[in-house]
Amino acid sequence: MLEAAPGGKILAGGTDILVTLNGNAVPDDLTLVHIGEIAELRRITETETALKIGCLVTDTMLAGSAAVEKYAHALWQAARESAGPQVRNRATVGGNIGTASPAADVVCALEAMDAVAHIVGPGGERDARLGEIITGPKKTSLARGEIITELTVPKGASAFEKIGKRQAMTISIANAAAWVELEGDTIRALRVVIGSAAPTHVRAAEVEAALTGQKVSRAVVEEKARLAVHSISPLTDQRATQWYRTEVVPVMVARAILAACEQGGWNT
Numbered sequence: 001m002l003e004a005a006p007g008g009k010i011l012a013g014g015t016d017i018l019v020t021l022n023g024n025a026v027p028d029d030l031t032l033v034h035i036g037e038i039a040e041l042r043r044i045t046e047t048e049t050a051l052k053i054g055c056l057v058t059d060t061m062l063a064g065s066a067a068v069e070k071y072a073h074a075l076w077q078a079a080r081e082s083a084g085p086q087v088r089n090r091a092t093v094g095g096n097i098g099t100a101s102p103a104a105d106v107v108c109a110l111e112a113m114d115a116v117a118h119i120v121g122p123g124g125e126r127d128a129r130l131g132e133i134i135t136g137p138k139k140t141s142l143a144r145g146e147i148i149t150e151l152t153v154p155k156g157a158s159a160f161e162k163i164g165k166r167q168a169m170t171i172s173i174a175n176a177a178a179w180v181e182l183e184g185d186t187i188r189a190l191r192v193v194i195g196s197a198a199p200t201h202v203r204a205a206e207v208e209a210a211l212t213g214q215k216v217s218r219a220v221v222e223e224k225a226r227l228a229v230h231s232i233s234p235l236t237d238q239r240a241t242q243w244y245r246t247e248v249v250p251v252m253v254a255r256a257i258l259a260a261c262e263q264g265g266w267n268t
């Protein structure tokens with residue numbers, strides 16, 4: 001159906017697409033294809049090394065999953081801190097990616113955890129990382145008719161940080177997620193992803209490089225987290241100024257890394 005209709009669009013939970021349609025003139029050729037009742041796409045399953053998360057899994061399901069809390073802590077935190085209860089009941093993982101917002105919370109956590117999306121379309125099936133799918137604000141590389149069906153999220157130690165204008169029901173002024181692999185107290189590998197501070201989520205490559213091989217300490221992490229400003233290009237918008245985002249991002253990056261290290265067994 002999506003392939004046949006030139007204006008075909010997937011409707012999952014509808015918390016983004018209906019807002020867009022309410023705000024703009026509805027295109028004449030719009031065809032909404034509701035996938036929300038496909039039970040096979042609304043499942044969380046576990047393998048030895050990864051969690052498999054169907055595209056229709058909602059934020060409420062993520063936040064209520066003991067396996068997600070334990071093995072994908074950043075994702076669990078991002079889901080809990082997204083929106084409010086009513087929206088979380090409908091908002092899906094696939095929709096968070098499909099919207100391609102630089103402020104998306106679940107995307108931030110998934111990218112830090114190196115999640116791989118399984119995509120099914122008229123041309124066959126393929127796997128892609130989120131950085132390859134989301135190419136700009138509201139832009140994806142998904143071809144007509146392609147659906148993200150499932151995410152494979154490797155199990156690991158991770159944490160998520162978000163700052164908004166309020167404590168709840170708030171879009172991120174900035175968000176950050178970190179994934180870490182420790183050997184004793186030493187960082188063997190690190191991924192840090194920042195959202196709402198550039199046209200897409202970005203990796204804090206300089207922070208990752210500066211901390212890899214280092215022994216974890218609050219002082220070292222806070223110092224190296226300052227390098228995060230080299231990875232971002234924040235704007236001033238209705239939520240915050242460029243100055244504020246530049247100040248707050250290193251603080252959030254440090255907090256996310258330290259919390260991920262705690263998840264990995266490091267004790268302060």
Ligand SMILES: Cc1cc2nc3c(=O)[nH]c(=O)nc-3n(C[C@H](O)[C@H](O)[C@H](O)COP(=O)(O)OP(=O)(O)OC[C@H]3O[C@@H](n4cnc5c(N)ncnc54)[C@H](O)[C@@H]3O)c2cc1C
Pocket residue numbers: 009010011012013014015016017018019055081082083084087090091092093094095096097098099103104105106142146147148149169170171172
């Ligand atoms: C009041 C409010 C508060 C919000 N707060 C937050 C917040 O704090 N943090 C946050 O990150 N977001 C927030 N959002 C945004 C929204 O809830 C999320 O992005 C949500 O995950 C979107 O999922 P959905 O199922 O509702 O998507 P839909 O609206 O159904 O779809 C969104 C887009 O993704 C596409 N799509 C959907 N599923 C797929 C799929 N499987 N494969 C490919 N494309 C697909 C659709 O075609 C559409 O373009 C908020 C929204 C509202 C209305």
